Structure formats: structure tokens, C-alpha cells
Amino acid sequence: MDDEYAKLIRRMNPPRVVIDNNACENATVIQVDSVNKHGILLDVVQVISDMNLVITKAYISSDGVWFMDVFNVIDHNGNKIRDKEIIDYIQRRLENNPSFAPSLRESVGVVPTEEHTVIELTGTDRPGLLSEICAVLTDLGCSVVNAEIWTHNTRAAAVVHVTDDSSGCAIKDPSRLSTIRDLLSNVLRGSNDPKTARTTLSPPGVTNRDRRLHQIMFADRDYERIERAGRGGLRDRDRDKRPLPHVTVVDCIEKDYTVVTMRAKDRPKLLFDIVCTLTDMQYVVFHGLVQTIRTEAFQEFYIRHVDGFPISSEAERERLVQCLEAAIERRASEGMELELCTEDRVGLLSDITRIFRENSLCIKRAEISTEDGMARDTFYVTDVTGNPVDPKIIDSIRRQIGDKVLKVKHNSNLSPKTPQPTTIGFLLGNFFKARSFQNFKLIRSYS
Numbered sequence: 029m030d031d032e033y034a035k036l037i038r039r040m041n042p043p044r045v046v047i048d049n050n051a052c053e054n055a056t057v058i059q060v061d062s063v064n065k066h067g068i069l070l071d072v073v074q075v076i077s078d079m080n081l082v083i084t085k086a087y088i089s090s091d092g093v094w095f096m097d098v099f100n101v102i103d104h105n106g107n108k109i110r111d112k113e114i115i116d117y118i119q120r121r122l123e124n125n126p127s128f129a130p131s132l133r134e135s136v137g138v139v140p141t142e143e144h145t146v147i148e149l150t151g152t153d154r155p156g157l158l159s160e161i162c163a164v165l166t167d168l169g170c171s172v173v174n175a176e177i178w179t180h181n182t183r184a185a186a187v188v189h190v191t192d193d194s195s196g197c198a199i200k201d202p203s204r205l206s207t208i209r210d211l212l213s214n215v216l217r218g219s220n221d222p223k224t225a226r227t228t229l230s231p232p233g234v235t236n237r238d239r240r241l242h243q244i245m246f247a248d249r250d251y252e253r254i255e256r257a258g259r260g261g262l263r264d265r266d267r268d269k270r271p272l273p274h275v276t277v278v279d280c281i282e283k284d285y286t287v288v289t290m291r292a293k294d295r296p297k298l299l300f301d302i303v304c305t306l307t308d309m310q311y312v313v314f315h316g317l318v319q320t321i322r323t324e325a326f327q328e329f330y331i332r333h334v335d336g337f338p339i340s341s342e343a344e345r346e347r348l349v350q351c352l353e354a355a356i357e358r359r360a361s362e363g364m365e366l367e368l369c370t371e372d373r374v375g376l377l378s379d380i381t382r383i384f385r386e387n388s389l390c391i392k393r394a395e396i397s398t399e400d401g402m403a404r405d406t407f408y409v410t411d412v413t414g415n416p417v418d419p420k421i422i423d424s425i426r427r428q429i430g431d432k433v434l435k436v437k438h439n440s441n442l443s444p445k446t447p448q449p450t451t452i453g454f455l456l457g458n459f460f461k462a463r464s465f466q467n468f469k470l471i472r473s474y475s
Contacts, residue, residue, distance in 0.1 A: 055100035088316035151216030153184035159381035251354035
């Protein structure tokens with residue numbers, strides 16, 4: 029009855045969304061007022077992330093039965109959102125229950141489709157793993173339509189959409205699906221793997237692809253730190269020279285919250301990754317502040333568990349810190365970013381990844397997509413020891429594949445280093461000195 033009553037209240041009070049290009053000089057402001065429910069913050073942030081918009085500031089308040097959020101957003105070029113079609117789409121998604129509306133972009137699941145078969149993969153990372161997976165899929169007559177591959181802390185996870193080479197449709201034959209599962213599991217299993225490699229075909233439900241990857245790696249416990257150097261040059265955090273995120277979890281006794289503060293190098297979808305992890309770990313964000321200053325992102329959240337209680341043990345605090353650090357690091361752009369754009373064909377991905385493997389490149393992360401017969405792929409690569417790739421090797425690979433086909437988009441090793449983390453106080457400290465949470469409505473006037 030309580031659940032039905034909550035649904036009735038939400039139907040009687042649909043979300044109110046205001047998208048304003050005049051309230052702030054350098055960003056589009058999105059305000060969302062809605063009846064509160066668990067996961068609504070993630071729903072809203074996911075809509076913004078699906079549009080590849082960058083959140084530069086955010087104020088979050090969901091204390092009690094009402095949810096009030098304000099987001100400053102820009103496009104990937106740093107401009108306000110002027111496209112009326114995009115603005116209308118965001119408005120419709122947010123006002124028509126964003127958790128159930130179809131995403132404009134990626135999703136995975138078993139909703140009946142003739143388009144593709146979804147494969148989820150988990151196993152120990154090693155040099156050449158993606159090449160071996162692609163070779164198996166090609167030999168089995170599978171075309172990779174799109175995919176995303178993450179590696180973190182010696183583990184690898186992927187969500188792959190494939191079709192049958194001959195028909196261009198989803199693969200439905202049970203015997204063939206079983207063969208695909210068995211052969212991919214053999215590739216993933218490797219040797220001396222203390223964890224179980226997994227291959228899943230078309231899991232139940234409909235889930236955002238990025239969120240599903242977080243769930244896969246969280247279930248694989250990739251947040252547990254490795255004490256010694258891993259296989260294939262993957263190193264523990266003491267030997268990793270990249271700037272690490274700084275996450276703290278402390279008590280706010282006077283308001284009965286747990287306070288999570290985070291400082292990291294800013295990047296696309298950072299807020300989504302944090303909120304996704306908090307939500308899947310069954311925490312509720314009651315108040316929050318997000319701010320980007322140049323290349324650094326600062327985030328602070330006042331949270332409780334879904335049972336209404338703050339974190340009560342040091343072990344739980346430490347686990348949350350580890351999980352949030354892992355969420356930040358999984359999508360970090362490590363290594364050189366290579367962009368491939370060419371006409372798609374059967375076996376293309378297998379050939380490209382084989383060339384990378386033969387030249388001792390290690391793929392840390394990859395985004396694979398095809399659109400209108402064109403393959404548009406992005407790879408983040410290092411050498412097999414995790415160090416920067418020799419530019420001469422990249423030049424040789426580009427000559428082999430084609431200079432116009434494969435381009436160097438970005439080299440993170442040449443980027444300015446993020447200053448080392450320092451201790452920061454509560455960003456919302458002054459807010460909690462107020463006598464009432466009603467003061468949070470003042471956020472509407474910020475710029």
C-alpha cells in the first residue's frame with residue numbers, strides 16, 4: 029500500500045524542469061523539482077550524461093519528500109546548450125520519469141530485439157586480451173556492433189553488442205550461443221586466476237551500459253587493492269604515478285549524516301560515476317555540492333544508508349572510500365588516446381587489435397561503435413608495462429593501418445599534472461549552520 033501511495037503522489041506531482049540559458053553567464057542551468065524517491069538523483073544525472081554534457085556545478089537537496097537540484101551544464105566544447113532539439117529532449121526525459129524513458133544512447137538487457145545479442149565479460153586483464161576476444165568472435169561469425177571495455181586493478185570487464193555476420197541480426201540459436209559463451213570463457217579464464225571469469229549472454233532487465241559496467245566491476249571486487257605488481261605490468265597504487273583521487277568519509281554528528289568529500293581531476297561523467305556507485309551501494313544523497321575549478325573537480329555529499337542511518341563502522345567507511353576511488357579510476361583516461369574512423373567490415377576490430385598486440389600495446393579502455401556503415405572506435409593504450417607508448421611505434425602502426433584512419437587524439441602523459449590532494453573542509457559547512465534546510469532554496473539564484 030505504501031508503494032502504491034508513493035506512486036500516486038508522484039503521478040499527482042510530476043517533475044518540474046526549468047532549462048535556463050540566461051541565469052548564468054557561461055553555462056546552461058537545469059533545475060529539477062520532483063517528489064523524492066531512491067535513485068532519482070542517478071536518473072537525472074544519467075539523462076545529462078547520456079547527452080554527453082559536462083556538469084560544471086551542481087547543488088543537490090532531497091531532504092524529506094521533495095527533490096530539488098540545480099545543474100550548470102556545458103557541451104564538450106565548453107558552450108551553453110543552444111540546440112532546441114536537445115533542450116526539448118532533456119525536458120521530456122526529465123519530466124516523463126527519466127528512470128523508465130528509453131535512453132537516447134546506450135543500453136543493455138534482454139528487451140526483445142532483432143538488432144543484437146548482448147555479451148557481458150569479466151576476467152583478469154592481460155596484454156592482448158581484447159585481441160583474443162575479437163578473434164574468437166570473428167571466427168564464430170559475430171560482428172561487434174558496439175562495445176565498451178574497462179580495465180582496473182588487474183580486472184577487465186566489457187559489455188559487447190554483436191550480430192550475426194550473414195544476417196546482421198541478433199544471434200538466437202541456443203547451441204551457437206552456448207559455443208560463444210564457452211569459448212569466450214576459456215579466453216577470459218587465463219592461468220592462476222584467483223577469481224572466476226564470467227561470460228553472460230543477454231542478462232535480464234534494461235540497464236544503462238556505463239552503470240552495468242560499474243555493477244560488473246563492483247561485483248568482481250575490483251576495488252580491493254593489489255599488494256604486489258600485477259600481471260602484464262598492471263601495478264598497485266603505490267607504483268602508479270598518476271594523480272590519485274582523494275576521497276574522505278567522516279561523520280556529521282550534529283545532523284546525523286555521513287559526509288563524503290572527493291577531489292579528483294575533472295573528466296566527463298565523473299558525477300555519474302560517483303552517484304551510480306553511491307546508489308548501487310544503497311546510500312541516499314540528501315545534500316550535495318559539485319564544483320569544477322579549472323581541471324579539478326570537488327564534490328561533497330551528505331548521505332545516509334537507505335535504512336536512514338549514517339555509516340557506523342570504520343570498516344564500512346574504508347570500503348566506501350575504496351569503492352568511490354575505484355569508480356573514479358575505472359574511466360580515467362590512462363595512456364594515449366587513439367581514434368579510429370573507417371568503413372566497417374567483417375573482422376575489422378580483430379585486425380586492429382591484433383596489430384596493437386603485435387606492437388606490444390596494452391588497451392586500458394576502449395569504446396567501439398558503428399554508425400551508418402562507419403566504424404568509430406576509441407582506444408586508450410600504454411605499453412605492456414603500463415608506461416607511455418613510444419611515438420615511433422604509434423607512427424609505425426599508423427602507417428600500417430592508415431594515417432587518415434588512425435589518429436592520436438590525446439596523450440594523457442603530456443597533460444599538466446593535477447596538484448597533489450590536500451585536506452579540504454566541508455564545502456557545505458556554512459549551509460548546515462542555518463536553522464532550517466529551507467535556506468537551500470537560495471541555490472536557485474546562484475550563477
